[in-house]
Every structure is written in C-alpha cells, then in structure tokens.
Amino acid sequence: MPAHPGPHPPPTGGADGPPGPPLPPLAGGADGPAALRPLLDTVLDALHAGARDRHGPLPAGGPSAVADSISALGDVLPTTGTGTAEALSTLVHTLAAGSADPAEPLCAAHLHTPPLALAAAADLAASVLNASLDSWDQAPAASALEARLTRALAAALYPGHPTADALVTTGGTESNQLALLLARERHGPALTVLHGANAHHSIPRAAWLLGLPTPRTLPTPTGTLDPATLDRALADTPGPALVTATAGTTDAGLIDPLDALADVCDRHHADLHIDAAYGGALALSSDPRHHTPLHGLQRARSVTLDLHKLGWQPVAAGLLAVPDDTLLTPLAHQADYLNAADDTEAGLPDLLGRSLRTTRRADALKIAVTFRALGRNGLAQLIDSTLTAARRLARLLEADPRFELHSAPTLSTVLFRPAGARDEDLAALRRSLLHGGHAVLGRALADGRLWLKATLLNPHTTAADLDTLVRVLRHVPEAEGTQR
Numbered sequence: 001m002p003a004h005p006g007p008h009p010p011p012t013g014g015a016d017g018p019p020g021p022p023l024p025p026l027a028g029g030a031d032g033p034a035a036l037r038p039l040l041d042t043v044l045d046a047l048h049a050g051a052r053d054r055h056g057p058l059p060a061g062g063p064s065a066v067a068d069s070i071s072a073l074g075d076v077l078p079t080t081g082t083g084t085a086e087a088l089s090t091l092v093h094t095l096a097a098g099s100a101d102p103a104e105p106l107c108a109a110h111l112h113t114p115p116l117a118l119a120a121a122a123d124l125a126a127s128v129l130n131a132s133l134d135s136w137d138q139a140p141a142a143s144a145l146e147a148r149l150t151r152a153l154a155a156a157l158y159p160g161h162p163t164a165d166a167l168v169t170t171g172g173t174e175s176n177q178l179a180l181l182l183a184r185e186r187h188g189p190a191l192t193v194l195h196g197a198n199a200h201h202s203i204p205r206a207a208w209l210l211g212l213p214t215p216r217t218l219p220t221p222t223g224t225l226d227p228a229t230l231d232r233a234l235a236d237t238p239g240p241a242l243v244t245a246t247a248g249t250t251d252a253g254l255i256d257p258l259d260a261l262a263d264v265c266d267r268h269h270a271d272l273h274i275d276a277a278y279g280g281a282l283a284l285s286s287d288p289r290h291h292t293p294l295h296g297l298q299r300a301r302s303v304t305l306d307l308h309k310l311g312w313q314p315v316a317a318g319l320l321a322v323p324d325d326t327l328l329t330p331l332a333h334q335a336d337y338l339n340a341a342d343d344t345e346a347g348l349p350d351l352l353g354r355s356l357r358t359t360r361r362a363d364a365l366k367i368a369v370t371f372r373a374l375g376r377n378g379l380a381q382l383i384d385s386t387l388t389a390a391r392r393l394a395r396l397l398e399a400d401p402r403f404e405l406h407s408a409p410t411l412s413t414v415l416f417r418p419a420g421a422r423d424e425d426l427a428a429l430r431r432s433l434l435h436g437g438h439a440v441l442g443r444a445l446a447d448g449r450l451w452l453k454a455t456l457l458n459p460h461t462t463a464a465d466l467d468t469l470v471r472v473l474r475h476v477p478e479a480e481g482t483q484r
Helices: 032-054 062-071 084-097 117-129 140-157 172-187 202-209 227-235 258-268 280-284 288-294 325-331 341-345 364-399 423-436 463-480
Strands: 165-169 192-196 216-218 241-246 271-275 302-306 318-322 403-405 413-418 440-446 449-455
Touching (some): 032 084, 117 364, 140 165, 140 302, 140 318, 140 364, 165 325, 172 202, 172 241, 172 318, 192 227, 216 227, 227 241, 227 258, 258 271, 280 288, 280 302, 364 413, 423 440, 423 463
Parallel strands (some): 192 216, 192 241
Antiparallel strands (some): 302 318, 403 413
C-alpha cells in the first residue's frame, strides 16, 4: 500500500470563490482524526474542570443559578465567532459544571444511566462517520452491523425463534408506539388497549397519537397487574385487544407476572406487548438467576428494551423486538431516492422499513462494541453490582428508625420516606437536596402516599457512597431548611 500522504492543508474560501480564511476541518476522512485529536484534549480537560467545579451530583442554587450561568455566556449566535478552542472549552465546561451527572453516586433519581467509557468512545466514532441508516449507500457497514446485532439481541429475548428481529429506536416511548402501531395494523382501528395503572405514560399517549380508542386502565393496588383483574377485563372487552404488561415499572421497578398474564391473553386471544425498557436487559445477562423474574417474556408479540438503562449506553439505545420478522412488514415504505425497486431487486438492502424515522444514527455501534468488549458475562457483573447496591441501601433504610422503606427492591429502585413525614414535607426535602446540590432523588406515588425514589444505576456505587446518602438525608434539611 502507498504511504499515507499526511494531512492536507485546510481549504480556504469556497469552491469557486476568492481565497479567504481557512475553513474549519471536518471530523471524517483520512485527515479527520488528526483534526479531532487536539479538540478531544480540550473537551476532556473541560469535562474534568466542570466536574471539579460542580463538586457534587448537580450544581447548587437551583434553576435560577444554572440559568444565570448560561446567560453569562453571552450571545449564542454571535456575528464573529470566538474560535474553536474557546468555544469548546467554555461551553463544555459550563455544561459539565451545570449538569446532573449520573456518574455521581448521589445522582439517583431517574432511569438515567452513567454511560460506559467504551460506549461513549464508540459513539464518537458513530458521530464522526455520520452514517444515516435510511439507505445502504449512506451506511454500508453500519447497516450490516445493525442487522446482525438486532437479530442476535432478539434471539436472546426470544430463544428458539430463528426469525426473531428487533428495531433500533430512541427509547421506550418510540418502541411502545411502534408496538401499538403494529397491533393496530394487525387488528384495525377498533383495537382496545388494556394496561395497568403501573404502565409507562407512553402507552396511553401512543394510543392517542395513533387514533385508537381510549385505553382501559386496570387498577394495580399491589403495584403489578393482577392476572385475575386482566381476565375479568378481557372477558368484558369486545373485539380485538392488546394487553401491555411491564417488566420494570418506572416508579418502583416492579415486574408484572408475565407468564400468568400471557396465559390470560392466550385464553382470550389477545395480543401481549411487554414494556421491558427497564428490566429487559436481565434477559441478555449470562446469569440464569437474572432471567427468573422475566419468565414468560418470550411469549409476548413484542418487547420494548432500553440499553441506555440497565445496559449503560449513551442515549439513545432503545429496541423493539419481535419473535418473527414478518411482524414488521407493516412498516414497509418506499421512496424512490432511497429504496428504488430496481435497487432492492439488485440486492441493495431496503432500510426504510426499519424505522418510522428517515435520518437515523448508527446507534448499534456502541451497543456492539460494549458486548464485544464485555460479553454477556460482563453485563451480568454490571447488573449484579447495581442490584446489590439497591439491596444494601434498602437494608440501611430499613434498619434506621428515622426512615420507612416501602418494600425490598425488585430491580435497582428503592422507595422510602422519612418516618412520620407529611407528603408536602417530603416534596420540600427533595427540592432542598436539589437546591443545595447535595443529591438527586426522584419522587413516586405508591399506596396513596408520596415516596422518595433512589434509582441506582451506577455500578461503581460503593457501600460508603450509600452511607453518605443516608447521612445527607438525615442532616441536610436541619442545616439548610426547606426550599419551596
């Protein structure tokens, strides 16, 4: 092979215009890595400085203080720019200093994971190459890698189904919408959707977007959908029905009795969709113990999975899996400039039926890199570390008379509250923690009361971190008062 000629000098002006200032370099091509390398140093230095200046899970001072720090940057659309180094350093530093960082152990409010470094590095490559997975000629290798990865992930969720496949999505909301869309195309617009009160809000919203009848919300007083309740509801449901179950509820991380619900659906000839955005990654683990809570998952006609939750991927890394790729046929779409019939007949892959979106990133790359590097054994280790931390926090709170634990965690979510606190005091306590920059905790309604929610998704969380969280919860309100 001939020697690489080295970076070309940056072009000046336009293709036909007079010479002018050098144009900013591109990220791709043979010269892209050389242009990126010094910029990465700037970004990494700014990230480090921003995290140091924040010195905690989120910035202190609340919304007004953060808004002031952004306003202090000045004009976001200046006539004359400040230059590459200054713009990168200033804005990345400001963003890092003003972020709620899920890599901080006391940032534990939401299903918002700290991404693995290797996944973030892979995501950089996806950004540099900027493939768009709406036609093969824009994404030759990326589309082939995605096809191989989605089939492998679907096969893990649907063992014994050789034609199982999955679509890459932006997350649970898009996946759930696709599941309802596919069900509507199978059964028509009179489809009745039934879901528990514990279901994600995207289920009724998807029904609304798709013009379906208002879904039937079934009570879940124990936090999960009872098969007997579903049986009675389906007996009273005329026409076709889609039942949506949940494997990892947003509020408490609970898992519906999937196998029993599948039995009920079979008796009534109803379709079953399982929203396993939170808990579905357990099925990809190599540890059989992780599979037990998901028994029955493979009986669903579709499954939602988010690997930017218990998969530690940068957003977005969602999937919708089906046991047979023919179930995805209703998504087929044709546009001459992207999948002309003669191109498809000649063997160019047709990608438009792989999403409702047109432009689409190569989000499969970071997922594939992660599994290649860690394997399913590595995923099992990450899951174990996270679930162990949740169980330890639950034990700490249960042993302390100053707190009330809702229940032992199923996944990595722990609900608790200060003993004897009123709901309004608990809400004020949470805002006080946020305003002081001490901790990021969520809130959830359960059993008619408000609870604090710790969603532990940082596998590096230590016993000392959990001790610190409990100590902060004991003392911050006394030291600072409440911020309403």
